[in-house]
Amino acid sequence: MSNIIKLLPDSVANQIAAGEVIQRPASAVKELLENSIDAGATRVDLIIKDAGKTLIQVIDNGAGMSAIDARMSFERHATSKISKADDLFAIRTMGFRGEALASIAAIAQVEIKTRPHEDELGTCLKIEGSTLISQESCQCAAGTNIMVKNLFFNVPARRNFLKSNTAETRHIVEEFIRVSVIHPDASFSLVHNGKLVFKLISGGFKSRIIGLFGKAYDQRLLPVEQKTDILTIHGFIGKPEYAKKTRGEQYLFVNGRFIRHAYLHHAIANAFTELIPSDAFPSYFLNISIDPHEIDINIHPTKTEVNFKDTRYVYAVMHAAVKQSIGKNNLTPTIDFTVEPAIEAALSERPKGEISAPQITIDPEYNPFKTKTSGGRNPGSPSWPTTQDWQKVFTGEVTPREDHVAADQSPEETQGRFFLLQSKFILTGVRSGLMIIDLQKAHSRILYEQFLEQLTGKIKASQQQLFPHNIHFSPDDAEIVRSLKNDLEKLGFVIEALGKNGFVVNGIPADLLETDVEAVLEKIVENHKQYAKDLNYDKNVILARARSMAVNATIKTGNRLSEMEMADLFNRLFACKVPEVAPDGSKIVTIIALSDIEKLMKK
Ligand SMILES: Nc1ncnc2c1ncn2[C@@H]1O[C@H](COP(=O)(O)OP(=O)(O)OP(=O)(O)O)[C@@H](O)[C@H]1O
Numbered sequence: 001m002s003n004i005i006k007l008l009p010d011s012v013a014n015q016i017a018a019g020e021v022i023q024r025p026a027s028a029v030k031e032l033l034e035n036s037i038d039a040g041a042t043r044v045d046l047i048i049k050d051a052g053k054t055l056i057q058v059i060d061n062g063a064g065m066s067a068i069d070a071r072m073s074f075e076r077h078a079t080s081k082i083s084k085a086d087d088l089f090a091i092r093t094m095g096f097r098g099e100a101l102a103s104i105a106a107i108a109q110v111e112i113k114t115r116p117h118e119d120e121l122g123t124c125l126k127i128e129g130s131t132l133i134s135q136e137s138c139q140c141a142a143g144t145n146i147m148v149k150n151l152f153f154n155v156p157a158r159r160n161f162l163k164s165n166t167a168e169t170r171h172i173v174e175e176f177i178r179v180s181v182i183h184p185d186a187s188f189s190l191v192h193n194g195k196l197v198f199k200l201i202s203g204g205f206k207s208r209i210i211g212l213f214g215k216a217y218d219q220r221l222l223p224v225e226q227k228t229d230i231l232t233i234h235g236f237i238g239k240p241e242y243a244k245k246t247r248g249e250q251y252l253f254v255n256g257r258f259i260r261h262a263y264l265h266h267a268i269a270n271a272f273t274e275l276i277p278s279d280a281f282p283s284y285f286l287n288i289s290i291d292p293h294e295i296d297i298n299i300h301p302t303k304t305e306v307n308f309k310d311t312r313y314v315y316a317v318m319h320a321a322v323k324q325s326i327g328k329n330n331l332t333p334t335i336d337f338t339v340e341p342a343i344e345a346a347l348s349e350r351p352k353g354e355i356s357a358p359q360i361t362i363d364p365e366y367n368p369f370k371t372k373t374s375g376g377r378n379p380g381s382p383s384w385p386t387t388q389d390w391q392k393v394f395t396g397e398v399t400p401r402e403d404h405v406a407a408d409q410s411p412e413e414t415q416g417r418f419f420l421l422q423s424k425f426i427l428t429g430v431r432s433g434l435m436i437i438d439l440q441k442a443h444s445r446i447l448y449e450q451f452l453e454q455l456t457g458k459i460k461a462s463q464q465q466l467f468p469h470n471i472h473f474s475p476d477d478a479e480i481v482r483s484l485k486n487d488l489e490k491l492g493f494v495i496e497a498l499g500k501n502g503f504v505v506n507g508i509p510a511d512l513l514e515t516d517v518e519a520v521l522e523k524i525v526e527n528h529k530q531y532a533k534d535l536n537y538d539k540n541v542i543l544a545r546a547r548s549m550a551v552n553a554t555i556k557t558g559n560r561l562s563e564m565e566m567a568d569l570f571n572r573l574f575a576c577k578v579p580e581v582a583p584d585g586s587k588i589v590t591i592i593a594l595s596d597i598e599k600l601m602k603k
Pocket residue numbers: 031035036038039060062063064065073074078079080081094095096097098099100101102143144
């Protein structure tokens with residue numbers, strides 16, 4: 001048999017490589033912008049026509065190229081950024097594969113004008129489908145000006161696969177954001193079909209985010225800062241209340257490179273658990289600076305994936321950094337519990353020595369999430385815990401609140417402190433204004449944390465015995481009930497299988513009405529089905545949430561709540577770990593600032 005294997009011509013090899021690297025106009029935009037950054041540009045202008053299908057032009061004031069380099073830059077595997085295999089683990093540039101320009105030139109008509117700052121004349125070069133059309137010296141600005149025309153002109157199949165101009169433009173804007181947001185030192189602009197879309201002046205990270213996403217972000221961001229021996233995390237997260245229903249502004253960078261990393265995304269998202277609705281997505285703009293020897297970026301042609309030597313370590317640091325930022329900065333900082341003057345007066349009338357204000361030294365590094373639950377923090381227990389930890393977070397000071405609204409308080413001490421509005425809201429004065437608490441949501445938070453403790457085995461659920469009660473489920477649901485049997489027991493249900501898909505319930509949680517048993521069990525099964533596939537799935541959280549929501553629906557309205565009961569609820573709520581957010585992520589507590597009330601009163 002004659003030999004049949006041949007080396008492919010460069011133009012074909014380049015087209016094959018281009019298939020991986022340049023999937024759409026936005027991929028070319030990314031590569032060109034990254035080249036400008038690598039060239040040290042402090043100014044980068046991107047000009048687009050017809051969603052990049054007709055023209056993508058990038059003008060930079062970076063290093064520029066000599067005539068020979070300009071020609072070389074379009075060869076495959078030609079790069080100035082690495083020269084040996086070891087360099088792959090010391091990469092500090094965006095590019096290193098030496099194939100972006102070769103790929104682009106294989107599938108488009110490219111013109112480049114480039115001049116190093118120290119040279120008087122530059123080079124102008126035209127290349128089309130990997131074929132050099134012309135190269136000559138020319139007058140041009142220092143830096144590089146590259147035009148990519150008619151992308152995929154020789155690959156009609158690819159061209160036909162492109163989406164609408166709107167969709168392709170969206171991809172381009174996204175790539176523009178990914179590069180520009182993490183390089184705030186450089187100024188950037190984007191012009192599409194003659195219209196200026198972005199003009200970003202150089203500045204800090206936060207002002208760059210604001211430049212891209214709008215002024216409103218000034219109030220929405222919380223700083224994240226974490227330094228360890230191996231890495232530094234720097235950036236911002238969106239406050240939980242601004243989490244979105246769509247997976248929007250989630251930007252994770254490693255050494256200034258945008259990357260996708262499901263595991264680290266989980267580390268960040270998980271830090272928001274319970275603070276945002278389960279179907280919402282937190283925003284983040286976070287950069288990990290790490291020694292390049294600790295990572296491998298040579299995984300995928302688009303260079304958006306990275307392996308860490310010790311991923312679990314990075315996960316842990318990231319998770320802690322985000323949690324700490326939320327804990328330090330966000331938890332309704334306007335809430336303070338310094339009591340009203342009337343109550344302070346009442347307290348000062350007590351015989352001396354009765355009040356012993358705890359001595360607390362303030363720890364500015366305090367992170368509420370690190371606090372381990374001790375027996376006293378169980379909101380279901382009869383002696384309420386001190387709220388020192390909580391107060392330290394919000395006020396940095398300790399108030400006598402524990403003394404006058406503790407469980408053993410006498411009625412006079414809460415007299416006039418709490419007011420019930422429409423059987424729905426508890427109103428109470430705090431130093432910064434009027435605090436409003438949603439009664440039902442407060443209940444569900446208290447129950448939720450109580451159930452969570454039951455599920456983690458910290459306290460035992462109390463039970464009431466029933467006349468055996470039969471319940472039937474569909475085969476799928478019955479399977480779920482069987483799999484949750486142990487957990488249901490911890491919540492106070494005593495359930496035995498009966499026949500194929502039936503169950504007999506012999507005991508139920510003490511706080512549940514017999515008539516609600518079926519509805520509560522169904523709710524638990526339904527929630528389990530809904531969230532079990534979720535990456536963030538935590539069986540205990542889901543069960544406790546379902547159970548608290550189900551019970552909450554049956555809670556008596558507040559029209560008969562005495563002040564003592566309100567004070568009790570108040571204390572129990574603020575003994576919770578996350579008192580201001582309901583298990584479904586909605587707000588429990590709000591404060592109308594005194595200044596706002598004063599404004600309302602003005603003529
Ligand atoms: N805007 C620019 N200014 C100065 N030099 C450039 C510019 N763009 C490209 N170059 C030079 O051309 C070379 C080839 O660019 P190309 O994008 O093809 O490869 P790379 O950036 O080295 O690696 P990668 O394929 O991963 O992007 C670069 O190594 C760089 O030396």
